[in-house]
Amino acid sequence: MNNNEIFEASKKYMPGGVNSPVRAYNGFDINPPIIKQGKGVRIYDEEGNEYIDFVLAWGPLILGHCDEDVVEAISKTACNAIAFGAPTRLELELSKFICETVDNVEMIRMVNSGTEATMSAVKLARGYTKKSKILKFSGCYHGHFEGFLVEAGSGVLTAGIAGSAGIPSETVENTLVAEYNNIESIRKVFEEQGDNIAAVIIEPVAGNMGVIVAKEEFLRELRVLCDKYGALLIFDEVMSGFRVAYKGAQSLFGVKPDLVTYAKIMGGGLPSGAYGGKKEIMQMLSPIGPVYQAGTMSGNPIVMAAGLTTLKKLYENPMIYKHIEEIGDRLEQGIKEASKENKIPVVINRAGGMFTIFFTEKETIESYADVKNCDNDRFKRYFIHMIKKGINMPPSQFEALFLSAKHSSEDIDKFIEAFKSFEG
Numbered sequence: 188m189n190n191n192e193i194f195e196a197s198k199k200y201m202p203g204g205v206n207s208p209v210r211a212y213n214g215f216d217i218n219p220p221i222i223k224q225g226k227g228v229r230i231y232d233e234e235g236n237e238y239i240d241f242v243l244a245w246g247p248l249i250l251g252h253c254d255e256d257v258v259e260a261i262s263k264t265a266c267n268a269i270a271f272g273a274p275t276r277l278e279l280e281l282s283k284f285i286c287e288t289v290d291n292v293e294m295i296r297m298v299n300s301g302t303e304a305t306m307s308a309v310k311l312a313r314g315y316t317k318k319s320k321i322l323k324f325s326g327c328y329h330g331h332f333e334g335f336l337v338e339a340g341s342g343v344l345t346a347g348i349a350g351s352a353g354i355p356s357e358t359v360e361n362t363l364v365a366e367y368n369n370i371e372s373i374r375k376v377f378e379e380q381g382d383n384i385a386a387v388i389i390e391p392v393a394g395n396m397g398v399i400v401a402k403e404e405f406l407r408e409l410r411v412l413c414d415k416y417g418a419l420l421i422f423d424e425v426m427s428g429f430r431v432a433y434k435g436a437q438s439l440f441g442v443k444p445d446l447v448t449y450a451k452i453m454g455g456g457l458p459s460g461a462y463g464g465k466k467e468i469m470q471m472l473s474p475i476g477p478v479y480q481a482g483t484m485s486g487n488p489i490v491m492a493a494g495l496t497t498l499k500k501l502y503e504n505p506m507i508y509k510h511i512e513e514i515g516d517r518l519e520q521g522i523k524e525a526s527k528e529n530k531i532p533v534v535i536n537r538a539g540g541m542f543t544i545f546f547t548e549k550e551t552i553e554s555y556a557d558v559k560n561c562d563n564d565r566f567k568r569y570f571i572h573m574i575k576k577g578i579n580m581p582p583s584q585f586e587a588l589f590l591s592a593k594h595s596s597e598d599i600d601k602f603i604e605a606f607k608s609f610e611g
């Protein structure tokens with residue numbers, strides 16, 4: 188079966204032919220390639236076409252596809268330990284390693300996805316503060332948990348308009364939305380609702396409206412407001428953790444979160460997630476505290492082994508981040524020059540190994556409002572052009588592209604060449 192035949196057959200058995208919506212290339216005139224294998228930064232579809240991959244499983248594969256050490260850890264562990272639902276030494280090793288090598292995480296709980304991590308962190312914050320409301324930012328994504336699927340209404344304080352069917356309005360009544368990088372907007376929410384806010388959850392480097400780095404003074408003000416009103420500050424580092432730096436986005440700013448969520452890189456490419464933070468808060472979790480959260484597969488040995496191998500390799504080889512910074516810089520400069528030459532205006536936002544190229548006349552992109560004004564039609568033409576040139580990237584202008592230890596300068600130059608030949 189060729190790519191199209193497999194995709195058409197998949198539609199018969201899986202809604203939209205996929206298990207996660209963005210993979211379906213909705214709104215484009217082409218079907219997604221069906222990916223069969225990957226090695227390093229190269230992936231291959233069922234027809235044998237080769238692509239340089241800038242998706243990397245949506246971020247996790249910072250060591251590239253099928254890194255030898257990760258594969259070995261997975262296969263060795265699988266011979267003796269697939270699942271027990273009992274405590275294992277591997278869980279201790281990964282938990283200890285994370286607590287000892289990142290900041291502001293004294294205790295951690297393993298789960299199975301980013302969504303699970305963020306929804307559990309919010310429940311914990313509510314249990315700890317005995318308050319109900321949560322504050323999120325328009326354009327930030329924290330997984331598909333009902334309470335997070337809220338779009339910003341016109342006013343900053345418009346409490347929840349559900350962004351998905353199947354969500355009772357009561358469920359999102361407790362979700363407040365403010366504007367990213369807008370200090371006025373958070374002051375206003377806190378003035379009106381501060382006493383009821385259990386937690387503020389934010390991507391300190393946003394990746395889910397395209398890459399936007401938070402302004403330091405904005406995060407500082409958030410910290411001040413959280414302390415003043417007794418709300419917890421949750422950094423959702425599912426994407427940025429171990430990516431923008433080993434210690435994540437929190438190491439880029441002088442602002443300490445109370446809780447942090449991880450997933451993606453921390454599982455080495457396997458289904459994973461975790462949330463952690465201050466001991467005093469984490470000890471509210473059952474079995475020692477009153478906040479119930481559980482998982483049959485949580486702390487799975489194979490996932491722990493893949494995660495531990497990945498994180499150890501990253502921690503012990505700071506050169507990886509240096510390499511990623513260098514190729515990231517090369518890419519950024521190359522795109523800026525090409526954009527001038529071709530008179531195709533763009534803004535490129537980048538934090539370490541994550542970046543987005545926005546098609547816009549604006550000078551900067553700093554909020555969801557800026558993002559929404561980008562030229563989507565041009566993006567669609569660009570996306571199809573790039574995939575035909577063998578560059579695999581997310582089919583949306585509002586996603587991050589990822590770099591890895593295995594991308595070479597030549598791979599970056601191929602990306603720039605492909606961009607140069609785009610006529611607009």
Ligand SMILES: *Cc1c(COP(=O)(O)O)cnc(C)c1O
Pocket residue numbers: 299300301302303305328329330331390394395423424425426427450451460
């Ligand atoms: C990917 C992502 C999630 C959701 O993680 P899943 O593993 O897909 O459930 C949550 N928050 C952020 C910031 C993410 O990038």
